[in-house]
Amino acid sequence: ACVQVIDGTGEILINKVPFRLSAGEFIIMPANVPHALKAVEKFKMLLTMLRG
Numbered sequence: 001a002c003v004q005v006i007d008g009t010g011e012i013l014i015n016k017v018p019f020r021l022s023a024g025e026f027i028i029m030p031a032n033v034p035h036a037l038k039a040v041e042k043f044k045m046l047l048t049m050l051r052g
Helices: none
Strands: 002-007 009-014 017-022 026-028 035-039 044-048
Touching: 002 009, 002 017, 017 026
Parallel strands: none
Antiparallel strands: 002 026, 002 044, 009 017, 009 035
């Protein structure tokens, strides 16, 4: 899956490693790896699921 932050700031935890993303940034979340999302401030994101 791909998470793109549209507005604001969020924190993505992938396999217990935190990544702070702001508007315009994105990250790829590997399949079958634990993950979590946390709003650092109010934010909007786009989640794109990739299958293949």
